[in-house]
Amino acid sequence: MPPPLPASRMNMRQRFSAMRNIAPFLREIWGTSRPMTLASIGIRLIRAFLPIATLFVGKLIIDEAVHLLGLGVEHELLPAWHAGQLDHLVTLLAIEFALAIGADLLGRLVAYVDTLLSERFTNATSIRLMEHAATLDLEDFEDADLQDKLDRARRQTMGRMNLLSQLFGQAQDVITVISFAAGLLAYAPWLMLLLAVALIPAFIGESHFNALNYALNFQWTPERRQLEYLRQMGASVDTAKEVKIFNLNRFFIERFRFLSDTFYAGNRILAGKRALWGTLLAALGTLGYYIAYAYIAWRTVRGDFSIGDLTFLAGSFRRLRQLLESLLSGFSQVASQALYLDDLYSFFRIEAKIRSKPDAIPVPAPIRSGFVFDNVGFRYEGAERWALRGLSFELHAGEVLALVGENGAGKTTLVKLLARLYDPDEGRILLDGRDLKEYALDDLRANIGVIFQDFVRYHLTAAENIGVGQIDAMHDRARIERAAHRGMADEVIDSLPKGFDQVIGRRFKDGVDLSGGQWQKVAIARAYMRDAQVMILDEPTAALDARSEFEVFERFKELSDNRTAVLISHRFSSVRMADRILVLAEGKLEASGTHEELMAQHGRYAELFELQASGYR
Structure with a gap:
């Protein structure tokens, strides 16, 4: 009707x-x-x-x-x-x-x-x-x-x-x-x-x-967006496999x-x-x-x-x-x-709430003491549950910090707050003793290299896919090649017909698609393009096997000398190489320490580690 x-x-x-x-x-x-x-x-x-x-x-x-x-x-x-x-x-x-x-x-x-x-x-x-x-x-x-x-x-x-x-x-x-x-x-x-x-x-x-x-x-308007979404889902290279296997075309x-x-x-x-x-x-x-x-x-x-x-x-x-x-x-x-x-x-007419103050200052170079989360709380718009609440800890300059916890614990939200993609609803985040809001927003983000688990697959050349990590160095081939080597993407690119000049992805003619793991190595190389003081990997290795992830994180730790680094992973065998591990649960900090210290506490970390380790025995 x-x-x-x-x-x-x-x-x-x-x-x-x-x-x-x-x-x-x-x-x-x-x-x-x-x-x-x-x-x-x-x-x-x-x-x-x-x-x-x-x-x-x-x-x-x-x-x-x-x-x-x-x-x-x-x-x-x-x-x-x-x-x-x-x-x-x-x-x-x-x-x-x-x-x-x-x-x-x-x-x-x-x-x-x-x-x-x-x-x-x-x-x-x-x-x-x-x-x-x-x-x-x-x-x-x-x-x-x-x-x-x-x-x-x-x-x-x-x-x-x-x-x-x-x-x-x-x-x-x-x-x-x-x-x-x-x-x-x-x-x-x-x-x-x-x-x-x-x-x-x-x-x-x-x-x-x-x-x-x-x-x-x-x-x-919402129905029009649904129509466009259904049109893309029903005729897209990204969804073709599942549409065929699950016979979703009729649906x-x-x-x-x-x-x-x-x-x-x-x-x-x-x-x-x-x-x-x-x-x-x-x-x-x-x-x-x-x-x-x-x-x-x-x-x-x-x-x-x-x-x-x-x-x-x-x-x-x-x-x-x-x-x-x-x-x-x-x-x-x-x-x-x-x-x-x-x-x-x-x-x-819509204006952003998160922006630089008129008197914003540049990020210190180098960062001396690091970050402090002071009773930080954050809740997503329209949500009843707090994503983070009462969170207090320090991230020291030059430290490799790992975040672990079950899905929904607030790990990714914490990283977004650190990069000031969000501002806390409660508490504050300090960098070298000053509120993050006092720093120039562009300069802050320029000093933070992040690869999220849902990284973007750009249908550009391999070189451009890496180069977007530092857009003003997009044409610096030597820097792109170094970033590819650091991210272990050089082997992937060497296998492409046109190497760094090969368009990757199937959207355009002559494009070559990559496996999930290969895409992830390209995305990790993108993070290395940025000469950032803070490096963050938010579960970017989910499509890699355990050995490849360990190699990526080991390389990451080697290349993080004198840099502040944050790792997020569900594989406990990888995060144990961090200087310190934070255990999050339901938006709160439950425990903190090295791998050995947390195992000795026989808490959630030890339970999850043993549960995961038993799957490999």
């Missing part, structure tokens, strides 16, 4: 207030390219007067033809031509021909300029969207409501391309309307009043249905069909009502036109107007009616587009 049509989210006053978005939109267009913006406006200004000029020349042609008929030249073409009686008519025809050619040329020019300007504006807005998204907090991206806003904003960067042409076209039509209206007012002023009365109902109806269409799209297809059919049903109802009411309201405009046409014809029969006047007035009224309908409908559509722009600009 189709969903009920949504109620309009805005009344008429609120819809008009959305027009405030047009001013910043126009400023951005101007900022995109001033020469092209001026060219588009100038060409349209010329085009605005062509319709009235063409129609008036047509009137003169008809009047001249009637005049020549009165002279009896209809059967004497050549004598009339030689006598010069047709000169005026030929001149008028040549002018109308030139106007027709000019109108076509200017139309093509404005389309050309608008296409280039729209493309540049779309690209500039997309860049701005990515730049702003980069400033937002990690917590923002984990919020479903913000994901909806981001999805709507992303669609607006592409969906507003024709708003530019629409706005400039509206301005052109306004000038044309003024020129036609001036002619009508000179003959019969009340015709303008008749036209306005006939068109206003159609405008109100169009505005109402545009608002309903926006409300439907706004209401269905995804049925769910996609249900959601898409439901959304289609809502759109169909709205489109049907819009078509019905649009037809009825447009009929009022048609009725107004024919009343005016009858009046003009009667005045012509009475001798008040010439045949040319009849043609000019009837054509002017018809064109004026069409233009006003287009203007009112276009204004309603612009108002609707302004609502969509609100989605884009509301996203740009």
